[in-house]
Amino acid sequence: MMRGIATTSADNPDFARVVRLSTxxxxxxxxxxxxxxxxxxxxxxxxxxxxxxxxxxxxxxLRPEGDGWxxxxxxxxxxxxxxxxxxxxxxxxxxxxxxxxxxxxxTTGREIEVGPEDDEEIEPLGDAIDLGLVAIxxxxxxxxxxxxxxxxxxxxxxxAPPGAEPEEDEDADARPFASLAAMRDRMRQPK
Numbered sequence: 637m638m639r640g641i642a643t644t645s646a647d648n649p650d651f652a653r654v655v656r657l658s659t660x661x662x663x664x665x666x667x668x669x670x671x672x673x674x675x676x677x678x679x680x681x682x683x684x685x686x687x688x689x690x691x692x693x694x695x696x697x698l699r700p701e702g703d704g705w706x707x708x709x710x711x712x713x714x715x716x717x718x719x720x721x722x723x724x725x726x727x728x729x730x731x732x733x734x735x736x737x738x739x740x741x742x743t744t745g746r747e748i749e750v751g752p753e754d755d756e757e758i759e760p761l762g763d764a765i766d767l768g769l770v771a772i773x774x775x776x777x778x779x780x781x782x783x784x785x786x787x788x789x790x791x792x793x794x795x796a797p798p799g800a801e802p803e804e805d806e807d808a809d810a811r812p813f814a815s816l817a818a819m820r821d822r823m824r825q826p827k
Contacts, residue, residue, distance in 0.1 A: 691713055
């Protein structure tokens with residue numbers, strides 16, 4: 637474990653890597669490279685509702701910027717989820733840049749330059765920065781909400797109600813209420 641980074645936090649029991657600002661003040665740049673151990677990876681898999689988190693790594697730097705701190709890092713992860721169609725395993729690989737600008741809620745006079753690219757990356761600055769929480773949030777946003785195998789296809793007959801005739805019309809998906817209209821027409825016919 638990197639010196640000066642705590643692995644416990646009441647706010648993040650799954651993968652805490654907490655850097656206290658008091659330790660940052662003595663360091664102009666803090667380089668970090670964090671990854672969950674086996675138990676943390678299992679907890680993260682449960683958190684993401686995944687089968688497993690095979691790999692996860694956040695590597696980068698924290699550097700001062702005005703009254704705040706800028707985080708520039710690279711997130712790499714391999715997560716196995718369940719396909720929403722076949723219920724088989726789907727492996728997702730994530731490789732992306734992660735940027736955050738931690739700014740105090742009340743500035744003490746110095747200005748911080750904030751550009752349009754920083755808009756969604758601004759975080760409030762407290763007395764610590766949890767690098768593990770940054771990694772969790774970035775991975776959660778990168779994972780597909782509905783993982784699906786590339787070869788997975790939903791059989792229209794399997795999705796139809798019992799006794800329904802399969803439609804031959806290729807535009808049936810474009811007309812979701814067409815089968816209801818056909819059923820209404822059949823019900824109105826005299827017997």
